[in-house]
Amino acid sequence: MKSIFILIISVLFISSCGKKTTSENNEVKEETTVITLTDAQIKNAAIEIGKITEQPISSVLKVNGKIDVPPQNMVSISAQLGGYLKSSQLLPGMKVKKGEVIATMEDQQYIQIQQDYLTTKTKLNYLEKEYNRQKDLNESKATSDKVFQQTEADYQAQRIALKALYEKLKLIGINPETLSESNISRNINIYAPIDGYVTHVNVNIGKYVNPSEVLFELVNPTDIHLALTIFEKDIPKLFIGQKVIAYTNNEPEKKHNCEIILIGQHLSNERSVEIHCHFNDYDKTLLPGMYMNAEIEVTSNNVLALPSEAIVNFEGKNYIFIDKGNRSYEFYEVTIGNTENNYTSLENAANLKNKSIVVKGSYSLLMSLKNKAE
Secondary structure, X not given: OHHHHHHHHHHHHHHHHHHHHHHHHHHHHHHHHEEEOOHHHHHHHOOEEEOOEEEEEEEXXXXXXXXEOOHHHEEEXXXXXXXXXXXXXXXXXXXXXXXXXXXXXXXXXXXXXXXXXXXXXXXXXXXXXXXXXXXXXXXXXXXXXXXXXXXXXXXXXXXXXXXXXXXXXXXXXOOHHHOOOOOOOOEEEEEOXXXXXXXXXXXXXXXXXXXXXXXXXEEOHHXXXXXXXXXXXXXXXXXXXXXXXXXXXXXXXXXXXXXXXXXXXXXXXXXXEEEEEEEOOOOOOOOOOOEEEEEEEEEEEEEEXXXXXXXXXXXXXXXXXXXXXXXXXXXXXXXXXXXXXXXXEEEOOHHHOOOOEEEEOHHHXXXXXXXXXX
């Protein structure tokens, strides 16, 4: 009987010790989440109390894409009638000016076209005179209508042939107005149609190229666009003229301001559309094909928010201090949203509407709380 009594006493003692330990742990936990300051400490920390309020804060849509160039700023250059590349100094990356000679082509067909043009022009002069002579004879009934009609047909056919050769010469860069038997050439020049840079050189000296082959590719990057991919659910949030902030992975701190100029009207298989944005300022470090990230500011909404300085970050989480009265402040975890005009939105913050919250001096309280915990 005595041994049973001793066993009961031991169990009760252990149980009371366990409760005491739990009580002490709760006190420690409370001590590390609530801090009480003196009046002097509150004054030194410059603590101010406020309430959570509704603020117009824009949400941000984060997307990505790449730099593109409009079709009118990209040019593929071919030899219109084919031929051999005689000379060119172009290399990828070189800058060229509009109208500059970028290559010289050589081929016997260029000689033939010039010969045909001059021969046709000479023959046309003869046929024009013959046409006028037969016209006068026909009017006086000195020649038959059949002879006159044949002369007229020959004259018109020669005019058509001359016009066709005229356009062919212009096509290959030869001025028909200045062409004569003394300046027939076997070479033609190819000129740069735009200001820009060489992106591709697809030929070498001496190679014969067909009219369908691309010799060079040029790009004018001064009107580059940012093409972004937008998923179906986010399309209603966008509009023409909307502001966009873009940045590269290599320099995320360097922001580039853009605005939306075009929203695609066709959904891809991935349920997305492509939008095009125009850069407000041209930056020569941005090159076509370069990948970029972008943030699009969507419509503002009134949300519950606090001044950004009221929120402190500790060990990867965000906290505020709630005024408990009697110079005591509770360390309270929150989930933050977007920030605008020095206000940060809080998610699921309805339970904080009537709370008194520290809006200035939060970092001073955090330092005091950490020192106390240590």
